[in-house]
Amino acid sequence: MAVMKVHGNPLSTATQRVLACLYEKDVEFQFVNVDMAAGEHKSENFLSHNPFGQVPAFEEGDLKLFESRAITQYIAHEYSDKGTQLLLPGSNKTMAVLHLWKEVESHQFDPPSAKLIYELRFKRFVGMTPDSAVVDEHEAKLAKVLDVYEARLAQSKYLAGDHFTLADLHHLPNVEFFKRSSVKKLFESRPHVAAWVDDITARPSWIKVLDLQKQKV
Amino acid sequence: MATPVKVHGPPLSTAVSRVLACLIEKDVPFQHVPVNMAKGEHKSPDFLKIQPFGQVPAFQDEAISLFESRAICRYVCEKYAENGNKWLYGTNPLAKASIDQWVEAEGQSFNPPSSVLVFQLAFAPRMNLKQDQSLISQNEAKLEKVLEVYEKRLGESRFLAGDDFSLADLSHLPNAHYLANVADRGEMFTSKKNVGRWWGEISSRDSWKKVVEMQKQST
Numbered sequence: 001m002a003v004m005k006v007h008g009n010p011l012s013t014a015t016q017r018v019l020a021c022l023y024e025k026d027v028e029f030q031f032v033n034v035d036m037a038a039g040e041h042k043s044e045n046f047l048s049h050n051p052f053g054q055v056p057a058f059e060e061g062d063l064k065l066f067e068s069r070a071i072t073q074y075i076a077h078e079y080s081d082k083g084t085q086l087l088l089p090g091s092n093k094t095m096a097v098l099h100l101w102k103e104v105e106s107h108q109f110d111p112p113s114a115k116l117i118y119e120l121r122f123k124r125f126v127g128m129t130p131d132s133a134v135v136d137e138h139e140a141k142l143a144k145v146l147d148v149y150e151a152r153l154a155q156s157k158y159l160a161g162d163h164f165t166l167a168d169l170h171h172l173p174n175v176e177f178f179k180r181s182s183v184k185k186l187f188e189s190r191p192h193v194a195a196w197v198d199d200i201t202a203r204p205s206w207i208k209v210l211d212l213q214k215q216k217v
Numbered sequence: 218m219a220t221p222v223k224v225h226g227p228p229l230s231t232a233v234s235r236v237l238a239c240l241i242e243k244d245v246p247f248q249h250v251p252v253n254m255a256k257g258e259h260k261s262p263d264f265l266k267i268q269p270f271g272q273v274p275a276f277q278d279e280a281i282s283l284f285e286s287r288a289i290c291r292y293v294c295e296k297y298a299e300n301g302n303k304w305l306y307g308t309n310p311l312a313k314a315s316i317d318q319w320v321e322a323e324g325q326s327f328n329p330p331s332s333v334l335v336f337q338l339a340f341a342p343r344m345n346l347k348q349d350q351s352l353i354s355q356n357e358a359k360l361e362k363v364l365e366v367y368e369k370r371l372g373e374s375r376f377l378a379g380d381d382f383s384l385a386d387l388s389h390l391p392n393a394h395y396l397a398n399v400a401d402r403g404e405m406f407t408s409k410k411n412v413g414r415w416w417g418e419i420s421s422r423d424s425w426k427k428v429v430e431m432q433k434q435s436t
Contacts, residue, residue: 051366052326065314067321074314093281096292103285106324108270148269 002061004029004075007049009036010213013117013173014068015056019212020172021072023205026083031212069106072166084205086166094161101159101167108148112141113174120181143186146193153192168200176201176210221246222293225264226273227254228431231335231391232286233274237431238387239290241424244301249431287320290384304381312379319377319385326366330359331392338400357405364405364412371411376419386419394420394429 006022006029008015022029034040034055042053049057050066058065058074065071076086088094115138119130152159160167175197178184187194200206224240224247226233240247252258252273260271267275268284275282276289278296283289294306307313333356337348370377377385393416397403406416419425 051370052322052363063311063314065318067318067325070314070317070321073317074310077310077313092292092296095295096281096283096288099288099291100283100285103288103324104270106321107285111329145270151269 005032005059006030006056006071007032007034007046007058008056009034010209010215012036012055013177014054016173016209016213017068017170018056018058018071018075019209020169020205021075021086021166023208024084024086024169024203025075025079027075027079069102069166069170072169073102076166084164086164086169088161088165098160098165098167101165102170104148104159105167105170108145109142109171110174112138112145113178116142116183117174117177120183121177139183139186142183146186146190149193149196150190153196158196164200164203168196172200172206172209176206220279221248222276222278223248223250225250225267225275225277226252226259228428228435230254230273231332231395232272234391234394234428234432235286235388236274236276236289236293237428238390238424239293239305239384241427242302242305242387242422243293243297245293245297287324287384287388290387294384302382304383305387306384307378312383315378316383316385319383320388322377323385323388326363327360327389328392330356330363331396334360334400334402335392335395338402339395357402360405364409367415368409368411371415376415382419382422386415390419390425390428394425 004022004027006015006018008018008031010016010019010033019031034046036055040046041050041055046057047053049059049064052066054066056066056068056071058071063074065074072086080087080089088098116135119135119138123130149159156162158164158168175187178187179197179201187197222240222245224233224236228234228237228249237247237249252264254273258264259268259273264275265271267277267282270284272284274286274289275284276292277283281292283292291306298306304312307316333352337353337356340346341348367377374380376382393406397406397416397420407413
């Protein structure tokens with residue numbers, strides 16, 4: 001079986017999403033660092049892996065994939081019998097609920113989160129001042145989303161059901177940043193969401209992703 | 218055949234039309250349930266039970282209640298695998314992986330700028346809302362970059378995920394239709410050789426024509 005390769009950057013949230021999945025599945029892979037500061041992600045060579053010039057990209061033999069959530073879906077399905085079960089196999093119904101909460105992360109949680117991370121993390125990193133009006137606007141949007149999560153997590157231990165799945169995993173990179181930022185107030189005031197964040201960010205596979213980040217920086 | 222599945226929401230909604238197109242491709246009988254958004258029905262307690270974000274569509278069959286159009290489409294394709302277009306979500310894991318990749322690309326790269334443009338150019342005028350010119354220019358530029366990636370891809374592949382029309386192409390139909398036919402932005406597609414060819418093919422599918430007919434009849 002060909003070795004899996006992940007091309008990415010440990011600081012990229014999308015790359016971290018894929019790394020977390022690989023660690024949960026306890027499978028061998030090679031990490032190929034992409035020097036984004038040097039613009040490597042826009043090079044001709046990298047564009048052949050991801051035509052949008054974004055990280056991560058994934059390879060396994062002849063299979064080449066991009067989009068972190070498509071990569072995790074492939075890995076979780078292909079290596080279903082290894083490591084942690086990250087899907088809800090067994091019926092179309094349980095898989096549908098999983099896909100639903102993965103879409104919620106993608107289309108409800110991620111957009112305001114990405115805007116907040118841009119203002120509060122990226123801008124500070126490059127020495128720009130965050131725009132407080134934009135921060136307020138997206139915190140308000142995120143708060144509404146977290147109200148839905150609070151209600152859901154009051155009835156369900158994890159988003160898609162009784163056990164940790166890709167639906168929860170996909171949130172890890174963004175919630176980790178929020179835990180350490182002013183946005184944490186939105187989580188702390190919602191007890192079920194707060195407990196869920198503490199639970200998922202304490203997983204050994206996630207700690208490994210954070211360690212990798214520390215090593216590479 | 219079991220009772221028809223239910224789709225809640227107006228056919229004019231891009232996300233609702235995504236689900237309708239999928240159901241028609243898969244030849245799955247459905248019942249369309251109107252939702253009066255002008256009267257705020259999508260924010261009513263009853264509706265929030267089936268869609269807690271207060272958005273359309275919502276979907277029900279005898280087994281499950283779902284929301285998020287792309288999750289609904291995947292469920293329909295898996296549950297009704299033997300119905301209608303069998304290649305819509307691929308017939309093997311590698312085909313599925315490629316389709317998933319391009320559905321994600323649609324959701325993450327095509328949808329955000331095209332949704333803004335659809336709202337600004339197609340819906341805002343009808344709702345007597347002022348258009349934001351700088352938002353329009355910014356998102357035209359973003360969409361242009363995405364279509365450049367598509368132009369290259371569609372030079373190598375007949376459809377986005379491979380040789381067959383799939384969920385990945387279908388996912389684009391709702392926003393692209395408004396851009397081409399209502400917002401006067403058809404040139405963004407037709408001025409590119411491969412994207413133009415692809416748009417011509419996917420927009421003339423019988424299933425999409427039926428959705429457009431449903432949209433017309435609902436006004």
